[in-house]
Amino acid sequence: MLHEALGACTDHPRNRERLANDVLPHLRAALVALVALTLLCAGAPYFDYVPAYIRTPASIDREVATSPAWVRPLHRAMLTFEVTVRRPLASRLRPIERVFRIAQSWHLYRNGPGRVARLEIWADDTLLHRSLDDEHDWLEPILRSRRVRPVAEAVVSADGGRSELGFTRFVVDRIRTERPETRVVELRATWSPWPGDEPELHHKFVAEAPDWKVVRR
């Protein structure tokens, strides 16, 4: 029915011309404005950094109290806007973001690491790999590739991330394939204050033959 009505409307050349010149440009302009606002809402600079625990009037009061007096009204207005307007709207967009995995959150390189952390890979008593060490660069292209590096970084960080098991297993499998005589594999995280001339072992993941179970020590 609707299709027939639209067809009748656009069949006439004058109607078609009116649609192309008067209606579609406005529709397009409105859609572009809507998309631009949606992008801004989903990944709004500054607002996106407001911690999730600020969600009640009391938490806003506590947060505002930490800022200088002259800026408090503006600070309060921004946090209130975030909690009551932007965040609820942005959360409505999450299902769409999830399907396409396009979360609009742009936290790029906010700060460098607070310490110099390095990954060392040992097979028995042989050092095979050390981060940024040309003399010990086994598996270097893989470990520094952009997709694997975050996992390696998680392994050398304090909590080990959630991928230490899979990553250590991956390294152990590679070593066992290339060096079947190996009995112990260790992934060591060394930490040093900047500029990195005092490295100390912070923690390590160890896998030993015959069961090769991964243990953090």
Added chain:
Amino acid sequence: MTRLWSRWVEITGRPISVLPLALTRILVATVMLLDLLRVLQLGIVGDLWRAPAAGGVGGFTDEGSLLVDLPPWVALATYGVTLVALACVALGVATPPATIVAVLADAQLGHLFPPGDRAIDRLLRTMLLLLMFSGWDRGLTLRVRDARAAVAQWPHLLVRWMLVIVYTASGIGKLWVTHDWVGWARFPPLYRIVTDPMAGTLDPLRWLAFRPAFQVMSWSTVALELSSFLLLTRFGPWWGIVGALMHVGIFSMMELGMFSWGMLALYPVVFAPWIVRHARTASPTPASAADQGSHAGR
């Protein structure tokens, strides 16, 4: 208000050569394609895109993953589908359906191995979705070898707007965590980033003496990111020169894979005024974009 709206309608529909958008299409799809092929070259496709329970490198998956409970070969097939779809986008073959397939399949790879799916992946997928119906496949494709067509200008506005959001958020985020970016730090943030042994290429001890230079570069980085609103003005291409230099610098001092190239793939839109002018000067015979206004936005 009516006058403002009329101006907005005119700006969004203003005809412009398809050349910058066609270049963007080719570059974005090619960068993503090469990045995926690099994983194949490293021989770790099956290790990365495999559920943790089945022996994958990643320790977790996202709730959006449809592949986690399926046999490993399905993930490999998804990888293959992503490659083919991206190649179609680059070549301009069945572009809209290929784009949606590429985005959905690539997103599934990201859901299956979240640590390896970074901000640049999210940004490029967003761009593919935004530009899917921009008419960017009306030039430089297998079927249409030239770039004489004109399209409406709205995709340019959205790409530049997106870049402003990303750069501004990035700049504010830096200041949010530390004032070292704009102060005088013992170890400037940029020094720590590019000499981080896990991601940087510079040795922290060897480059210790150059910390003042890194502090100046830290200031410049924040200034550049917070001034990205210039992309929405006629100074956009000039800003783009400095932005492009920053990405080249990041590429030379860090190992971030496709990050720099992915960002630069969007820069044909930033440099669009110059690209269009150069193309018009180099090839004056074809009808100019303005002459083809009636076809704009198809």
